[in-house]
Structures are given as C-alpha cells and as structure tokens.
Amino acid sequence: MDQIYIIIVGLLFCLAFFDLVVGVSNDAVNFLNSAIGSNAAKWRTIMIIASVGIMLGAMTSGGMMEVARKGIFNPQYFYFNEIMVIFLAVMITDIILLDVFNTFGMPTSTTVSIVFEILGASFALSVIKVLEDGLPMNILFNHDNPEAGITGFMNWEKAGDIVYSILLSVVIAFTVGALVQFISRFFFSFRYDNRLKFAGSIFSGVAFAAILYFLIFKGMGSVVKDVDPNQMNLFQQNFKYFYDWVAINIPVFLFITFIISSITLFFLQKWHVNPLRMVVLFGTFSLAMAFAGNDLVNFIGVPIAGWQAFNLWNQSAAAPTDLLMTGLAGKVATPYFMLLMAGIVMSLTLWFSKKAKTVTETEIKLGAQSEVAERFKPNYVARAIVNSSSSINKELIKVLPASLIARLNLKFTAVDVTENEKAVAHFDLVRASVNLVTASVLIAIATDLKLPLSTTYVSFMVAMGTSLADRAWGRESAVYRVAGVMNVIGGWFLTALTASSVAALFAAIMYYGGIYGISFLALLVVFSIYKTSKLHTNKLKRDKLSETREAINYKDVNETLGLLTENVESSLGEIKRTLELTNIGITKENRRALNDANDKLNDLNLKYSMVKNGLFKIIKKNHSNETTSAHLYVLTYDLMQDILQSLTLIVESATVHVKNNHKPLTKEQCKHLGVIKYLLSDYLTYLRETIAARDFSDARLEELITRKNNFLREIEEATSQQINGIMNKKYGFKNTSLYFTLLLEMKDLVAVAARFLKLYTRISKEGKLTK
Numbered sequence: 001m002d003q004i005y006i007i008i009v010g011l012l013f014c015l016a017f018f019d020l021v022v023g024v025s026n027d028a029v030n031f032l033n034s035a036i037g038s039n040a041a042k043w044r045t046i047m048i049i050a051s052v053g054i055m056l057g058a059m060t061s062g063g064m065m066e067v068a069r070k071g072i073f074n075p076q077y078f079y080f081n082e083i084m085v086i087f088l089a090v091m092i093t094d095i096i097l098l099d100v101f102n103t104f105g106m107p108t109s110t111t112v113s114i115v116f117e118i119l120g121a122s123f124a125l126s127v128i129k130v131l132e133d134g135l136p137m138n139i140l141f142n143h144d145n146p147e148a149g150i151t152g153f154m155n156w157e158k159a160g161d162i163v164y165s166i167l168l169s170v171v172i173a174f175t176v177g178a179l180v181q182f183i184s185r186f187f188f189s190f191r192y193d194n195r196l197k198f199a200g201s202i203f204s205g206v207a208f209a210a211i212l213y214f215l216i217f218k219g220m221g222s223v224v225k226d227v228d229p230n231q232m233n234l235f236q237q238n239f240k241y242f243y244d245w246v247a248i249n250i251p252v253f254l255f256i257t258f259i260i261s262s263i264t265l266f267f268l269q270k271w272h273v274n275p276l277r278m279v280v281l282f283g284t285f286s287l288a289m290a291f292a293g294n295d296l297v298n299f300i301g302v303p304i305a306g307w308q309a310f311n312l313w314n315q316s317a318a319a320p321t322d323l324l325m326t327g328l329a330g331k332v333a334t335p336y337f338m339l340l341m342a343g344i345v346m347s348l349t350l351w352f353s354k355k356a357k358t359v360t361e362t363e364i365k366l367g368a369q370s371e372v373a374e375r376f377k378p379n380y381v382a383r384a385i386v387n388s389s390s391s392i393n394k395e396l397i398k399v400l401p402a403s404l405i406a407r408l409n410l411k412f413t414a415v416d417v418t419e420n421e422k423a424v425a426h427f428d429l430v431r432a433s434v435n436l437v438t439a440s441v442l443i444a445i446a447t448d449l450k451l452p453l454s455t456t457y458v459s460f461m462v463a464m465g466t467s468l469a470d471r472a473w474g475r476e477s478a479v480y481r482v483a484g485v486m487n488v489i490g491g492w493f494l495t496a497l498t499a500s501s502v503a504a505l506f507a508a509i510m511y512y513g514g515i516y517g518i519s520f521l522a523l524l525v526v527f528s529i530y531k532t533s534k535l536h537t538n539k540l541k542r543d544k545l546s547e548t549r550e551a552i553n554y555k556d557v558n559e560t561l562g563l564l565t566e567n568v569e570s571s572l573g574e575i576k577r578t579l580e581l582t583n584i585g586i587t588k589e590n591r592r593a594l595n596d597a598n599d600k601l602n603d604l605n606l607k608y609s610m611v612k613n614g615l616f617k618i619i620k621k622n623h624s625n626e627t628t629s630a631h632l633y634v635l636t637y638d639l640m641q642d643i644l645q646s647l648t649l650i651v652e653s654a655t656v657h658v659k660n661n662h663k664p665l666t667k668e669q670c671k672h673l674g675v676i677k678y679l680l681s682d683y684l685t686y687l688r689e690t691i692a693a694r695d696f697s698d699a700r701l702e703e704l705i706t707r708k709n710n711f712l713r714e715i716e717e718a719t720s721q722q723i724n725g726i727m728n729k730k731y732g733f734k735n736t737s738l739y740f741t742l743l744l745e746m747k748d749l750v751a752v753a754a755r756f757l758k759l760y761t762r763i764s765k766e767g768k769l770t771k
Contacts, residue, residue, distance in 0.1 A: 004515055005320065008084050009310045011522065012303040015091040018529070019299045020342060022098040024054075024349040025356040027295060029107045030439075030459040031287035032356075037364040038432035040280040051347040053285040057292025058343030059336070072115060073122035073154055075328040080313045081320040082125050082511070083328070087306040089121040089507035090114065092521050096528045097499055102355035103532040106488060108495045109456040110298040112166070118302075119154070120500030121507040126153040128511060166492050169457030173442060177465025181434045185470060188430050189411040196276070197269070204275035205262030207437045208282065209254045214440035215286040216246055276429035283436030290443070291455065292346060300342055355536055364426050382483035389478075412471050431466050438462045460488065568756060571640060572688040574604055575647060576681055579746075583677045586654040586742070587670040594655045601644075601651050608640055635759055642752045646745040653741040662734045669739060672718040679711045680746060687753055696761040708754050715747050 031053070035046045075083060094110075094117055101108045126140055140153060184203075188195055246253045265275040305328060312327045313320060350356060397405060439462045443455055464485050467473060473481045509517040578600045585594035665673070686707060690700050722739055725731045731739070 004518075005080075005084060005310055005313070008088055008518070009303075009307055011518075012087060012091055012306045015088075015095060015525070016300045016303040017345060018095050018525075019091060019098070020345045021349045021353065022095055022102055022355075023110045023295070023299045024346045025102045025353045026098050026107060027110055027291055027456060028350055028353070028356040029360045030291060030456055031284050032360050033364060033459070033463055034432035034435040035280050035284045036360060037426045038280060038429050040277050040284075040429060040432060046281075046284060047351055049281055049285050050288040051350055053288030054292040054346050054350065055343040057289035058296055058339050058346065060289075060293060072118045073126075075325040077153055078122075078125060078129075078325055079321055080309060080318075080323045080325060082129070083309050083325045084306060084320075085507050085510045086118070086121040086125055087302050087309070088518065088521075089124075089503050089510060090117040090302050092506055092525055093117045093121075093499060093503040095525055097495065097502065099355075099529060099532050101491065101495070102358065103536045105355075105358040105361060106491045107456055107460055108491055109454045110295055111454055111456075112492065113495050113499045114298045114302070116496045116499040117503040120503035123154060123500070124504035124507040125511065128508070129153075163493075163496065165454055166457060166489075166496075169454050170461055170489060173439070173458045173461035174465040174468075176442060177434070177438050177462035178469040179465075180438050181431060181466035181469035184430055184434050186408075186411050190413065190415045190428065192428075192430060196274075200275045201262045201266035201269060204265045204279050204433075205258045207279040207433055208261035208265075209257040210437050210444075211279070211283050211286050211440045212257050213250070213254060214444040215289065216243065217444050274429065276433050279433045280429060280436060283433070283440060286440060287436065287455075287459070292343060295455070296339070296342055296346075300338065304338075358536065378479040378483050379486070382479050382486060385482050386478045414471070427467070427470065427472065431470055434466050435459075435463050438466070457492065568636065568640070569688050569692045571604065571607070572684050572691070572753070574600055575643065575749075576684045576688075578604070578647060578651065579680060579684075580677065582651050582654050583673060585658060586738075587665060587673060589658050589664055591658060594651070594658055597651050598655060601648060604644055605648070608637065608644060632759075632763060636756070639752055639755055639759070643749055646749040646752070649745045650742055650749075653738055657734065657738045662738075663732065665735065665739065666731075668721070669718075669735075672714075672721070673742070676711070676714055676718065676743075676746065679707070679714055680750065683707045683711055683750060684753065687757060690757060691760070694760075696757065696764040698761075701757055701761055704754060704757055708750055711750055712747065715743050718743055 028050075031050055032046065035041065035050075036043070040046065041049075073086075078086070094113055097113055097117075098108070098110065123140070129135070130137060130139060187199070188203075265273075265278060268278070269275055309325055309328060312325070313323050316323055439459045442458050442462070446458075464481075467481070506521055509521060511517075513520065578597050581593045581597035581600070584590050585597060683704075687704060690696075690704065719740075722731065722736065722743075726736055
C-alpha cells in the first residue's frame with residue numbers, strides 16, 4: 001500500500017509539467033501585452049526576447065520553494081498521508097482552474113489560485129482532523145489554542161492579504177496608469193515623431209532606469225534574498241554585493257542609469273532606432289524574467305514540497321499516518337536541472353500555446369485604440385458607470401476654459417491610420433512604454449515595501465488605466481470595455497472562491513476515496529483538458545471565420561453576388577437540415593435530434609452575428625460609386641436575419657415542448673407535419689440549386705412561386721384542421737401553441753426565402769451583372 005505514495009510523487013511531477021503549461025498560458029499576457037499590442041517588433045523577435053527573459057528568470061531564481069506557502073497552513077500538525085492529499089488536491093485544482101480561465105481568455109493570478117487552493121485543501125483536512133479527533137471547532141479559526149496543544153492549523157491573515165491585494169491592485173494600478181498616461185500623452189500627443197527627436201532619449205532614459213530598478217529588485221532579487229549565504233556560488237556572491245550597494249544608493253543608481261541610457265539612446269536615434277521601441281522590448285524582457293523568477297514557485301513549489309515530504313517519510317520508520325511533517329517548516333532547495341527543465345517548458349509553451357494568445361488578445365482588445373469586435377456584453381453596472389462618467393464629463397466641460405478643452409482635444413485626438421496599420425497595432429509605442437514602466441515601478445515599490453500586490457493585477461489594471469486616459473474607451477466602446485474589465489475583476493474573486501472550494505472538495509474525495517478517489521480525479525484532469533482544448537479549437541475556428549469575413553473587400557456587384565450566393569446556398573442547406581432534425585425531435589420526442597438542431601441553429605446565429613460585426617467595415621471599404629454592391633450585402637443580411645428569427649422560434653418551441661414532457665403531437669398532426677416537411681425541403685432544395693446556378697430567369701422564379709403556393713395551401717389545410725380540433729376540444733393549449741408556432745413560422749420562413757430569388761433576379765434585370 002505504501003507504493004501509492006511513489007505514484008503520488010510521480011503524479012505530482014506530471015501535474016507540474018501541465019501546470020507550467022497552463023500557468024504560462026495565463027501569465028504570458030503580463031509581459032506580452034504591450035509589445036504585441038503596439039507591434040514593437042516582429043512576433044518572432046518579441047517571442048525570442050521573452051523566451052530569453054524566461055530562461056534567465058528560471059535559472060537565476062533562488063531555487064528555494066517555500067513549502068508552507070508563507071504560512072498558509074502549519075505542516076507540523078499534519079501527517080504525511082494528509083500532506084500528500086493536500087498537495088495532490090492543490091495541483092489537480094490548479095490545472096483545471098487555470099486551463100478553464102485560459103480557454104475563455106480570462107487573465108487571472110496564478111499566485112492567488114495556488115494560495116487559495118492550499119487554503120481550501122488544508123482547511124478541508126483540518127476539518128476532517130477536528131471531526132475525527134474530537135477537537136473543538138474553534139481550533140479551525142484560532143491561531144493560538146494552548147489547551148489543544150496547537151498554535152493553529154491555518155493562517156487566515158494570508159487569505160485576507162490576498163483579497164486586500166486585489167482591491168489595492170485595482171485602485172492603485174488603474175489610477176496611476178491613467179494619470180501617467182494622461183501626462184505622457186499631453187506631452188507627446190499622438191503626433192509625437194517631431195517631439196520624440198528632442199525628448200525621446202530623455203523619456204526613454206527615465207523609462208530604462210525605472211525598468212532596470214524593477215529588474216534588479218523584483219526580477220533578480222530572488223538570486224540573493226532566498227538563498228542561504230553559506231550556499232551561494234561565485235555569481236550570487238558578486239551579485240549580492242551589487243544588490244546591497246544599489247539598495248543603499250538607489251538615487252545614485254537611478255541617476256547613473258538615466259544618464260547612460262539617455263546618451264546611448266540619443267546616439268542610437270541618430271541611426272534611426274526608435275527609443276520607445278527599445279523601452280518596450282527591454283520592458284518585455286524584464287517582466288518575463290521577473291515572472292519566471294518569482295512565479296515559478298507557483299507551478300513547481302508544491303511538487304517539490306511533496307517530493308521532500310516523501311523523502312522525509314522514506315528516511316523514517318514511521319507509518320504514513322504517524323509521521324508529522326515538522327521537517328516541512330523550512331525551505332527546500334530546488335536542483336538547477338529542475339529549474340532548467342521548467343524554463344524550457346515555459347519557453348516552449350510561450351511559442352506554441354494557442355491559449356496564451358487568446359488570453360493576450362483579451363487584454364489587447366479591451367485597450368485597443370481602433371475599432372474591434374467587442375467580446376463582452378454590457379451590463380447594468382457598466383451602463384451606470386459610463387452614464388455617470390459621461391454626466392461628470394459634461395459638467396467639467398462647462399467649467400473648464402474653452403481654450404484648455406481645445407488643446408486637450410488636439411493632444412488626445414488619435415491619428416487616422418490605414419486598415420493595415422490597425423490590424424497590426426492596437427495602440428502606439430507611447431502607451432506601450434507607459435504600460436511597462438508604470439507596472440514595473442509599482443511592482444518594484446510594492447515588493448520593496450512588502451505590499452501584497454499581484455503582478456497580473458497590476459499589469460492588467462495599468463493597461464486598462466492607460467487605455468482610458470488615451471480615450472480608447474470612446475462612446476462607441478466604453479460600455480463594452482467597462483463590462484469587460486468588470487468581468488475580469490469578477491473572475492479574480494471567483495478564482496479565490498472557486499480555488500478554495502474545489503480544492504477542499506478534491507482533498508475530501510482523495511482522503512476518503514484513497515486510490516479510487518485519486519484515480520477518478522486524475523481522469524477528471526485528462527477529461528477537463530480534452531474538453532477545454534476542444535472548446536478552444538472551436539472558438540479559434542469561429543474567430544478565424546470572423547476575421548475572414550471582416551477581411552472581405554467587395555470590388556463590384558458581380559464579386560459581391562458571387563460571394564453572397566455561396567454563403568446563402570450553404571446557409572439554406574444548414575437551415576433545411578435544422579428543420580429536418582426539429583421535425584424528427586418533435587414527432588418522435590427525440591431529444592438528441594433537438595440538441596443537434598439547437599447546435600446547428602447556434603452555429604447559424606453565430607455566423608451571421610459575425611457578418612453583422614463586419615457589416616460596417618465591409619460597406620466602408622466600398623467606393624462611393626459601388627453603392628449597389630453594399631446595398632445588396634445589407635439586403636441579403638436582412639433577409640437571412642428574418643429567416644433565422646423564424647427558425648429560432650421553431651427550434652426553441654419544439655425543444656421546450658419536448659423537454660417539459662408535454663403531451664406529444666397526435667398521429668394526424670405528425671402526418672401533416674411530415675407532408676409539410678417534405679414540401680419545405682423540396683422548396684429549399686430548389687431555391688438552393690437555383691441560387692447556386694445563378695439562374696435568375698423568370699421561369700425559375702415562376703416555378704419557385706408555384707412550389708411556395710403548394711406549400712402555403714398545405715399550411716392552410718393544417719391550420720383549418722387544428723382550429724376544428726380546438727373547437728371539438730381535441731387539442732389543449734400547449735399542443736395548439738406549439739403547432740401554430742410551427743405552422744406560422746414555417747410560413748414566414750418560406751415567404752422570406754422567396755425574396756432572395758426576387759432580389760437577385762431584380763439586380764440581374766437592372767443590367768448590373770455581367771455574364
């Protein structure tokens with residue numbers, strides 16, 4: 001039975017690999033956002049710089065993993081078997097939680113997740129110990145209980161510090177980011193090329209000094225802070241002298257760095273090197289290095305602690321249920337080959353993780369200066385905030401001098417750029433530089449003052465503050481951006497709540513379930529990763545389809561009609577199949593068929609919501625003498641929307657009726673629906689073939705109208721029979737409501753579908769199409 005712990009240790013290290021992958025996918029946004037969002041360099045160059053920073057950060061980390069996680073729980077009161085349950089529950093929860101957040105592109109804090117997972121798992125085991133040993137319940141919440149001989153299972157102050165850090169990060173980072181960006185933009189404006197020639201090297205020198213200060217104290221601080229002086233190598237000893245000197249002479253260090261950086265960048269500017277671009281790339285390197293050096297513990301600290309716990313138990317003669325983990329109260333030195341492997345895994349993840357790109361896109365789009373497809377839907381609170389801010393702004397305009405307002409408008413009016421420029425850069429290098437410098441300074445100051453600020457929270461909120469100050473949140477986008485920020489912040493609190501709750505549940509399952517519980521949760525991890533990967537792949541396909549549609553540039557009526565007919569033809573095929581599945585579902589009470597119908601309906605609605613998002617851009621790209629092409633596109637979209645509204649009512653009504661277990665349709669009704677389904681399928685097939693052939697002759701139109709009239713006569717007959725049945729008390733209210741919805745909406749659907757052919761026939765007759 002003791003061999004199970006060997007399996008657990010092996011499982012912990014396997015989970016550490018996956019945790020590194022999902023962790024980097026989430027935290028990559030912290031250091032990639034500014035460089036990618038401003039297009040500071042080619043994507044490959046940015047990745048190389050970030051990868052080097054990650055590798056150096058991993059290798060220069062102190063290599064010390066705090067087992068007790070800064071006092072989240074006291075290991076000396078837990079036995080070996082309990083400790084292993086806690087660690088395994090933490091790792092499984094962390095992978096599932098972060099992977100779900102990554103799938104939906106929501107940045108969160110890996111530090112918050114790991115801390116609250118340890119809190120939840122250890123609290124669950126504490127409750128179990130209290131119940132099984134008959135201890136008083138107040139031990140769970142008291143730090144000092146001499147009567148029980150226990151100074152406290154848990155450290156609740158740490159959880160409070162984390163919650164406090166979220167609130168502190170949101171307020172300070174957002175406010176400071178907005179203020180610094182406002183000052184920077186007022187000085188540089190959006191037309192900063194000329195001013196950059198004179199002030200660029202000075203501004204960049206200040207930025208370099210600030211980022212280097214951050215790099216030393218945050219990125220490389222673990223080189224000396226967490227290492228035993230007696231175990232330092234030559235590099236660490238020399239760096240400690242430098243580190244101590246800088247800590248004592250900060251003003252001198254900053255001044256020297258500023259002078260050297262400014263002079264260097266001044267001369268580089270003579271060779272057409274943009275100093276702001278250098279700031280962004282250096283900031284990216286520094287943040288990447290700081291991430292790897294400080295957050296590596298979040299991913300491999302728990303497995304290392306489990307490994308040490310196993311060694312302590314293996315060296316003892318005690319049973320797993322008898323050995324208290326007093327030896328875990330200290331620190332554990334991580335072998336350098338483990339740090340190297342961790343650095344390699346993180347670097348490879350940065351290059352190949354599609355979910356990392358999704359998380360990065362979320363933050364970039366929330367701060368984009370240009371028009372983008374908004375991800376988040378407005379809510380009541382977002383609308384209230386935007387409306388209040390708008391009212392305050394109107395009052396300020398009344399009070400402030402007109403000359404000041406005019407000057408501000410001049411400074412803060414974005415420069416018009418081409419569509420290609422918008423596609424590669426969502427904001428400029430001034431804002432990217434401010435993002436990196438402000439985040440670096442705040443994190444470094446917080447680290448020095450031992451304030452509980454989160455790197456993720458600071459980086460995100462600074463980016464949101466700078467985008468607000470830059471007027472990226474205009475009236476067209478503000479309500480969506482505010483809603484997005486609220487969703488992300490809400491996700492941070494959800495991280496803490498979910499992490500603690502799920503870890504507690506998993507710990508209890510493994511404690512009582514033993515090998516069976518462990519096996520079940522291991523399979524759950526595999527299943528979760530599979531499902532989220534599938535969801536993410538489908539999301540990427542939809543996003544790619546959306547980008548393809550938005551990239552269309554119709555040049556003339558012929559090209560427009562060709563693309564639209566292909567689109568309508570495929571859509572009519574999907575509509576026909578959806579109706580067939582709905583008919584099977586309602587006549588045979590087949591829920592699976594109805595689920596498939598709903599899936600196809602959702603795909604169709606999503607497809608045309610993407611068309612709607614790109615509608616403005618497509619029309620804008622058309623020349624003024626090509627209004628027929630744009631008009632044709634709008635009318636086609638309008639007709640398809642009418643059809644989808646009818647289809648939605650048909651599918652939803654059938655689904656609700658069957659799922660609520662209402663009485664099925666009678667044999668007579670099903671027979672009529674079968675005939676109607678046949679006529680409708682024949683009608684849609686004929687229409688689809690006509691559009692595909694682009695045969696818009698009068699003969700084809702007359703034949704379509706004949707088929708439509710045949711269908712309508714069948715609808716009239718079915719309606720009459722239903723009315724007679726109601727009068728004879730044959731059909732109830734639920735039956736009648738469903739049946740009339742099906743008949744009337746199919747009638748509307750057929751009528752609207754015929755207008756496609758009428759529209760294209762009219763365009764053809766007007767002579768605006770060439771053969």
